[in-house]
Amino acid sequence: MSDVIKLLPDSVANQIAAGEVIQRPAAVIKELVENAVDAGASIIKIYIKDAGRTLIQVVxxxxxxxxxxxxxAFERHSTSKITEATDLFALHTMGFRGEALASISAVSQVELRTxxxxxxxxxxxxxxxxxxxxQEPESCVHGCNFMVKNLFYNVxxxxxxxxxxxxxxxxxLREFERxxxxxxxxEFELTNNGTIIHKLLGSSFKQRIIDLFGKAMDRQLVPIETDTSLVRxxxxxxxxxxxxxxxxxxYLTVNGRNMRHPYFHKAVLHCYEQLIPADEQPSYFLNFTVDPESIDVNIHPTKNEIKFEDEQPIWKILVAAVKEGLSKFNVMPSIEFDMDNAPDIPAFNPDAHASHGLDLDTSYNPFDTAPSGKKESSVSRSVHTDWEKLYEDFARNRDESYAGISESAIDAFPSEELPEDMPDPDFSGDFDNSLPGSMQLKGRYILAPSKNGLMVVDQHRAHVRILYDRYLDLARLDALATQRIIFPEVVELSPSQSSVMESISDELVSLGFDVAFLGGTSWSVNGLPSVLDSVNPHEILLSMVDCVTETGEELGESLRNRIALSMxxxxxxxxxxxxxxxxxxxLLSDLFKLSAPGYTPDGKTVMSIIAFDDIVRLFA
Incomplete structure (x- = not known):
């Protein structure tokens, strides 16, 4: 029998490595830009065509x-960053594995001028x-010019x-921002299909945040800074x-390298407890500087997962630093008093050896209305008698109330008419208008009688389900009318948000929005769907852009559904x-007219029924 184990050719081995390192065009840009940073570049320009399918060029x-x-440089495991294994624990460069260029060249057509x-x-x-x-000599400017064409042409x-x-x-755009x-x-420049999206000059960290995400960030940021023996x-x-x-x-970075670290993410969220609602999250931009020997970056080929030797102490330092920053800049709510024209209240400083000239009568009873000098207890006796009389009246009224209750009210939920099985998941037919009316609980839930017991409905989710179906039905019939806004609202977006906005603008028009591009990253909201009442145009536009960005939905019915859900x-x-x-x-009547009222479009429960038998058992 012949041997079956063979050494893979370099081309096959490189394609296998590319499956881990190069998942999409953004990964190519990340690797090439990191090499440019390690090469000491002060200017990096990125040119994209067809979202990286046709061309990715980094100069x-x-x-x-x-x-x-x-x-x-295109051979596997060839690098200038390290020479021996111990160098992995003293890294000051972005790259070190020697796999990026070999992986890129295995799944694309590459031209390099350097x-x-x-x-x-x-x-x-x-x-x-x-x-x-x-490979030929050629006259070119100093530096490197990588051109990656037809990515995955052979896969x-x-x-x-x-x-x-x-x-x-x-x-x-997400990778570029990081x-x-x-x-x-x-200095960075990003161009897509001939259009400059970002042109960033070298600046401070705060100015870079403002350049990327808009001028509004200037008023939202609270500086954080601490320096200890473990971490800065x-x-x-x-x-x-x-x-x-x-x-x-x-965004979290360590020693100039982006990282994902759920443990430190929870540390930041811990500082905002009791400050923000549970369904909201803060923004943060934090840089960690530690001894390279105390971290391990050789965990994953993308080098974004990093292990710390002193995670728990750094967690405590991070929490203390964020809390100190929030309190130092008066982010916590405080009570302010109006001191203008306020009276001067003297402070009382008791002294055991001072008499203060007070002659107190210890037998004085402020509740005794009897004439001075008569210290009888008739008043207290009368008060006691009055309390007894009051309790007697209360007991008599209570008994009369119980005696006057109609038996029909007690029998409003006859147990013999209840079905033995639980209701269907869609709850169709459970709502009974013939039974007593509904009531609201904690301003969040609606309690309504049901043929099977007590129905509890989440009012927000129920309304979301109703509006979502209504919007889609009107959109299919092209019946979503646009209501013009008297004063159009200008919305400033970040470059990445503006790019998303441009891609979904046609879907927004079909759903009744009237939006116009003003140039740069500014958009004007001139009209909203007439079915939207009391909605902030700025908030709903940002919510739709963020929803599409997070889910990555493509154009079509799925994108329309996402936008309708956001609306x-x-x-x-x-x-x-x-x-x-x-x-x-x-609200309940509209809800039960739907074909599937039990769940929101994203699968959350709208209502639940407490069976009558369960209620009976509570009082057994």
Whole structure:
């Protein structure tokens, strides 16, 4: 029998590695930009075509490479960052594994033009599917110019499962924002299909945040800074009033490297307990500086998962720093007194040896209305007698009330008419208008009698279900009319949000919105669907953009459903709103006209029934 174990060719091994390192165009940009940062570049320009499918070009002014280095850079496990295993615990560079360029060249067509600053001639190398097609000397500027064309051209399955251009572009923008934040001193430029999306000059960390996410961030940020023997933490957190239900901007970096760390994320959230609602989250931009030997970045090929040697002490330091920052800048609510024209109240400082000239009568009873000098207890006796009489009247009235209760009221829920089985999940036919009316509990739930017991309905979720179905029905009939706004509202978006807004603008028009692009990242809301009442145009627009960004929905029916759900959430009755009896009855009536009233469009329970037998057992 012949041997069956064989050594894989380099091209196959590189494609396998590419499956871990290069998942989508955004990963290519991340690897190439990190190499440019390690090369000491001060200017990095990124050019994108068709969301990276056709072209990804990264140009930098770094140190460049010699012809030999340019050829060796595409070999697996070739790197200039480390020379031995112990160097992994003293890393000061972004890359070190030596897999990125080999993986990229295995699934695309790559052209590299590079030249060192002191050289008179550069080199141009062309690689396709890990095969070097040519390498020739060429005159070029110093630095590197990577052109990655036709990504996944030789892996049809991977190319087929790429999302739409808009979704892939959203991933690119997210990755670009992370890299730009961690390197605020570097000038970045991002161009998509000939349109400049970002042009960022080197600046401070705070200014970089404002350039990326809008001028409004300037008023929302609270600085955080602490320096200990274990860690130095610098950055910003948002004020509690600027917390978001979705789309919160949350970035953690360590030693100039982006990281995902759920443990430290929970530490920041812990500081906002009792300050923000449970369904909202704060934004934060925090940089950690630690000894490289105390962390391990060699956990995952993407190098975003990092382990800390001193996680628990750093957790406590982080909590203390954030709480101190929030309190120092008066973020916590405080009581302010009006001191103008306030009377001067003297302070009382008792002294055991001072008599203060007071002659107190210890036998004085302020409740005794008898004439002075008569210390009889007739008043107390009369008060005691009055209390007894009051209790007698209360007991008599209580007995009369019980005697006057109608037997029909007690028999309003006859147990013999109840079915033995629980009701169907959709609760159809449970609501009984013939039974006594509904009532509201805690401004959040509606309690209504049912043929099977007591029905508890979440008023907000019920209204979301009603509005969602109504919007979609009107949209299918093209019956969503637009109501013009007297004073159009201008909404300032970040570049990434503006890109999402541009992609969903046609769907918004079909749902009754009238939005117009004003240039840059500004949009004007000129009209809203007539079915939306008392809705803030700015809030509902941002909620829809954030919803699409988070879910990554593509154009079509699914995107329309997402937008309709976001509209319904924004316009629905809020938890805590007080409803009249007529409003509750109308809400329940509309709910039970639907085909599936039991659940919201995203699968949350709208109502639940407490069976009559369960109620009986409570009093058994």
């Amino acid at each position: 930098d002014n770094g140190c460049g490479m010699s012809p030999t280095d340019a050829r060796m 030249m060192r600053k002191d050289d008179m001639m550069g080199t141009c190398i062309v690689i396709e599917g890990s095969r070097v097609l040519s 049809p399955a991977r190319r087929k499962f790429l999302k739409s251009d808009q979704v892939e572009m959203n991933h690119i 890299m730009a934040l961690v390197n605020p001193h570097i 933490i610098q950055g910003f957190v948002s004020r509690p009033e600027n917390a978001r239900k979705r789309g919160a901007l949350q 319904a959430r924004a316009a629905a009755i809020k938890p805590g709103a007080q409803l009249t009896d007529a409003e509750m009855e109308h």
